[in-house]
Amino acid sequence: MEKAIFLTLSALGDILCTTPVLRAFRKQHPHTKIFYIAQSAGFTRVLDHNPDIDLTIYSDRLFINGMPDQLTDWLRSLPIDLRQAATLYRLDLKFACTSEEAFRKHMSYSFARLVGVELDSVRPVVVLTESDRRGAAVFTDRPYVVFSMHSVTNPERHDGRGRKKNWPVENWEKLATLIAKQTGHDIFAVGAENEPPLPLPYVHRLYGLPIRVVAALLERSACVVTLENGIAHLSAAVDAPMVEIYANMMPLEWAYPAEATRCQVLYGDPLDISCDEVFQAVEATLANRSPKKCL
Numbered sequence: 182m183e184k185a186i187f188l189t190l191s192a193l194g195d196i197l198c199t200t201p202v203l204r205a206f207r208k209q210h211p212h213t214k215i216f217y218i219a220q221s222a223g224f225t226r227v228l229d230h231n232p233d234i235d236l237t238i239y240s241d242r243l244f245i246n247g248m249p250d251q252l253t254d255w256l257r258s259l260p261i262d263l264r265q266a267a268t269l270y271r272l273d274l275k276f277a278c279t280s281e282e283a284f285r286k287h288m289s290y291s292f293a294r295l296v297g298v299e300l301d302s303v304r305p306v307v308v309l310t311e312s313d314r315r316g317a318a319v320f321t322d323r324p325y326v327v328f329s330m331h332s333v334t335n336p337e338r339h340d341g342r343g344r345k346k347n348w349p350v351e352n353w354e355k356l357a358t359l360i361a362k363q364t365g366h367d368i369f370a371v372g373a374e375n376e377p378p379l380p381l382p383y384v385h386r387l388y389g390l391p392i393r394v395v396a397a398l399l400e401r402s403a404c405v406v407t408l409e410n411g412i413a414h415l416s417a418a419v420d421a422p423m424v425e426i427y428a429n430m431m432p433l434e435w436a437y438p439a440e441a442t443r444c445q446v447l448y449g450d451p452l453d454i455s456c457d458e459v460f461q462a463v464e465a466t467l468a469n470r471s472p473k474k475c476l
Contacts, residue, residue: 183213184267186256190248191272192333193224193392193411197305197418198289199272203233204306205298216261220244224392224411227418230308236261270296285432303437305418309397317397320387325367326360326463327399327421328353328384329407331376336430346408346428348451348459350379355456356406356463357383364467366403371395371412404466406459408451409436417441422469424462426451 185206189199196219203215217234219225220243228237238259242249249255257263277291278284284291289303330353335344357368361383370379374389390398392415399405399412400419407413409427413436416423423444427436428451436446445462447454 183210184216184261184263184265185210185213186216186218186261186267186269187272188218188256188269189272190220190243191274193227194334194414195272195274195288196225197227197307197411197414198287198303199292200228200231200233200306200418201289201300201303202272202292202296202298203231204302205293205300206296207233209298216267218243218259226392227307227396227415229393230310231306232308233306272296285434287434287437302440304420304440305414307393307396307415307418309393309400309419313391313393313397314401316391316394317401320369320385320398321401323367324365324403325369326364327402327405327407328357328368328370329372329405329410329412330370330379331372332408332410334410342452345430346410346451348408348426348454350381352456352459353379353384354381356459357381359456359460360463364464366467369398371398404463406463417444422466424459424466426454426459 189196214235215233217228217237219228219237219239221239221241222244225239228234272292274288277295287303289300293300332346335346338345360366360368368384369387370384371390372388376388378386396415396419399416399421402421405416405421405423407423407425409425409431413425420443425436425444425446427446427448429449433448445466447458447462
């Protein structure tokens with residue numbers, strides 16, 4: 182029996198961008214048993230119920246200490262039968278984006294090149310359950326907008342004006358006020374439990390929700406407003422209507438707006454993107470879509 186082991190130590194966005202590769206690999210190798218080894222972090226649970234994975238192993242060792250030095254010995258300690266040969270694929274951007282040409286393509290294509298498969302789509306694969314959706318439904322008795330205001334991979338600006346992906350807090354505050362007063366929608370902010378709170382008017386903070394409940398919350402939203410981050414990739418996975426404030430430190434191709442048909446990408450220096458621009462994009466999104474009915 183052929184085995185393939187996919188190993189990654191990545192944040193939410195990178196994890197999601199490996200899932201189109203798994204989908205293509207499964208099509209090309211339908212009889213191969215697929216194992217996925219991910220760090221034991223809450224966001225990796227987006228892999229649960231993935232039809233292209235036979236077994237997901239969530240490793241505390243990866244989460245606490247990072248990639249082991251003695252990789253072969255460590256792999257043999259895992260609950261995988263390695264008496265027969267297995268092929269190991271390390272899905273790591275350090276190995277995938279080794280050239281300017283590779284960097285300018287969507288990261289899923291770079292992962293696919295490592296694995297040797299052709300992609301027919303870069304939309305991430307996330308399979309939600311009714312339990313996930315019931316968890317989101319406890320918040321959603323009215324139409325709502327979701328804010329995602331943080332990014333894990335977010336280097337400092339060279340001009341000393343904060344971090345490169347951040348949109349000014351005063352803009353988030355003004356946007357929340359406009360949405361609440363002019364559309365009547367509730368506003369929820371999502372993020373990790375340890376991320377610093379941004380106390381904003383009209384915004385209900387839902388930091389620390391299980392990632393699959395977050396995905397269901399995005400799925401049911403009237404609009405998601407987000408930076409370029411893992412939540413943007415998660416919104417694409419569930420086909421949520423989205424306005425993405427996309428810092429031009431990253432290639433526009435990583436947003437892949439041609440496939441993300443319900444995503445409006447505002448690309449440039451976030452400090453140059455006005456609140457009025459974002460609100461106009463939110464209004465256009467709300468006008469083109471009726472919120473899903475609550476359970």
